[in-house]
Structures are given as structure tokens and as C-alpha cells.
Amino acid sequence: MRINSLRLQLLAWVVLPLAGLATINLWTSQRNALATADLVTDRMLVGSARAIAERVAMADGALDATIPPAAIEMFDTGDRDSVYYRVETAGGRLLTGYPDLPKAPQHENIGASYRGHPLRLLTLGHPVIGAGEDSPISVTVGVTLAGHDAMVKRLWLSAFAQQLALVAIAGVFVLLGLHRGLAPLIRLRDAVRSADRNELGAIEVSGAQSEIRPLIDALNAYRERVRAQMAAQRRFIANAAHQLRTPLALLSTQASYALRENAADQRREALVALQASSGRLARLAEQLLTLSRAEPGSRRPRADRIDLTEAALHVLETQMPAAINRKIDLGLDEDGPVPVIGDGTMLREMIVNLVDNAVRYSRAGGSVTVTLSAIDGEAILTVIDDGPGIPSDEREHVLERFYRIAGSAEEGSGLGLAIVREVAETAGGRVTLGDGAAGGLAVEVRLPLALP
Ligand SMILES: Nc1ncnc2c1ncn2[C@@H]1O[C@H](COP(=O)(O)OP(=O)(O)O)[C@@H](O)[C@H]1O
């Protein structure tokens, strides 16, 4: 059986051993009570026997044994004990008392049985002056055990009561201590329960012990993280909605324009513009989706073996028309496969965004070079253009979501580089922005190389 309550556990750990110890203690105290009662009874037997023996004297040439009442009355403790005695000469002649009372060995107290009752028995030798060979006389006194047993019981019961009280008091103190000790934990529970769901502020529990402090700190750190994450999510959704609203409004305007237009070629022109807008909108939605997929924990990360060179070749093919459009010399510089572990779709999307940026933001007629290499266990992908580049104070911002450099003539959402960073970090790598040799932007992505 498992006890889940801390109260019961501690109570069991304190009270059960204590009860065990008390039991052992009771056993010894019972033996002590018995020894004490034996000792007291034996002292009384000695006293009684001596009182009887001292009264035995020669009277008119014969031994006279008169029993002093005190010798018998000293056993009258209210427990209705019977006292038996026997006085006889050295030769064994009965002077007075019960002839069939057994004798105890000299100076030894024994337990005996007489007339069906257990007895405590003592025999004492006593010289009588002038008694000749009748001296020393022997006096035997026996007493039944009612008083003796009552004394054992009394002594033992008081010990028993004390032990019981001790265990009970210990139990009460354990419960009290626990109640006090657990109070901060209960307060913490209530604070966590009652705290406003959207608040997620730091929880403060007064009087928390040093064992509970780390728990509260960890909880607060966790709440802080959740709060930051929630805020980021809210920002993201607001931004995304904002980004979607503008092109949708444009789309709607273009549609109404096309509807109003009667001339066939002007209507066609409006429809072409509409098609371009909806294409950009689709691209934006796609980027939002990519970003949400690249986020940590958003889905089970795929761990395929991907050849970056092959992926880059594929991307370059799709970007070639745009490059030709701007008369840009788009080239790949590679020497063999560069294998990495990651999600193929995401990694391709990362390269798409880098090449797309380079083609669109660099100058027309320039050149864009994608380089792939594997050095020291790292896959290195660089995309270098000879355009205007990004000022160094903007470089840390352009990696943020929705951040665009003000005054850019090109269309965009500001999600491209954020996707690049998210994908690279998910694959265990990192992104750095630098200067290209010809003054443009050089983006370098380093990923762990897949083991052969
Ligand atoms: N190769 C580049 N050369 C110059 N500026 C760039 C380049 N790549 C990105 N940028 C700047 O960084 C900004 C952020 O890029 P990105 O995150 O891809 O968003 P978007 O392309 O949608 O604007 C761009 O608006 C652009 O101003």
C-alpha cells in the first residue's frame, strides 16, 4: 500500500517508530514493576518473620511462640491477602502455625503454592537464648499475591499511560508542524489557482521556506517565459493580419476596377495587375505558413539527410527567370555534395528567401553568387551580391519578423530573413550577415554537417 499524503507519511514515520520504542519501553517497565513488587513483598516478609521470631522466648522452661498481631497486619493493604505462618524448632517440632506450610530454603524467597493459591514464601532462622538444641528456631511466612499483583498493575499502568501520552503528543506536534510547514505550499497552490489566467505575473508567497523557494522561482521563470511567448504570438498575429489586410484591400480595388472597365485591353491590364497582387498574397500566406512550421515545437521536426548543393541547384533553377529579368548573373560555386540533417522543404525555403532577396535588392545587371562548402564538420552556405547591402546598425533587426528597411521600393513582408534564421536555428546552425567583397550583402549560414 502506498501512502500519498505527506501528512500521513510523516505521521507514520514519526509515530510508528515512536510507538515501537514505547512498546519496548513498556515491556521493560513491566519487568521493573514486577521486580519492585517482589522486592517490597520480600521486605515485608522479612519484617514479619523477624517480628514473629523475636517474640519467641523461653517461658517456664518451654518455648513460647506468640504471634504479634502487627506481624500479620502489615500485609493488610486492602487486597484481601491471606498470610500463613509456621514456627518450628531446629528439630522440626511445630511451635505454632500451619503444619503443612512448605518451607523456603534459608534466606531465599520463593514462589510456592499453598491451598491452591500462589504464595510468596520466606523462611528465617533465629537463635533463642536458653532453648538448647531447639535453637535456632525457623519462622516461615507466606503471603498470597493479590497485593503484589495489584502493585505491579499500578506501577505498570502509570508507565503505560505516560508512554501513550508521549506518542499521542508527538503525533499532535507532527500534525501541527506539518500544518505550519505546508502552509506556504498551500498558499502557493491557491496563488497559482486564483491568478488571473492572462496575467501570468510573478507569484509571491510570504514565509516560503528555502526548500520551496526554488520551486516558486522556477514557476515564476516559467510564467515569464509563457508570458513572453504569448506576447510574441499576439504581436505575430496582429502583424500578420495587418500584412494580409493591405494586399487584400488592393485586390478588392483592382477587382472593382476591372469590373468597371469596359474596354477589353484595359480590363485585361487590370486583371493582370490583380493576378500579380494575388500571387504576392499567396506568397505572403506561404511565408507565414513556413514561419509557423519552422517554429520550435510546432510540429515533429523532420530529420532527413539533405544535400544542400542539390537543394541550391534546384532553387537557382526556379529563381533564374527573375534573375534574367534583372540581367543578374546568378551563379553557383560548389565542389560536391554538402549533406546536412534537417527538413528538406524548410531548408529549400531558406535558400529561396536568400536568393530571392539577393536578386531583388541588389542592383540590376549585378551578380549573385551562391557558394557551398564543407569545412571542419560545418556546412557553409553563402549568398553574396554586389548591391547596396544592409547598414550594420540594421543587420540585427532585419532578422526579426516583419522588419523591413524603411524606403524599400521592393514589395515584401519582412518575413524572409526571419524564416532563414528560424530554419537555420532549428537545424542547429546560425546565420550571420556581413559585407560582400564588392560592397553588397553576404549572408552566411553555418549548419552542422551530417556524418558520412
Ligand atoms: N541582399 C540584400 N541586399 C540589400 N538589402 C537586403 C537584402 N536582403 C534583405 N535586405 C533588406 O532586409 C529587409 C528584410 O528582408 P526580408 O526579411 O527578406 O523581408 P522582405 O524581403 O519581405 O522585405 C528587406 O526589406 C531589405 O530591405
Ligand SMILES: [Mg+2]
Ligand atoms: Mg525577402
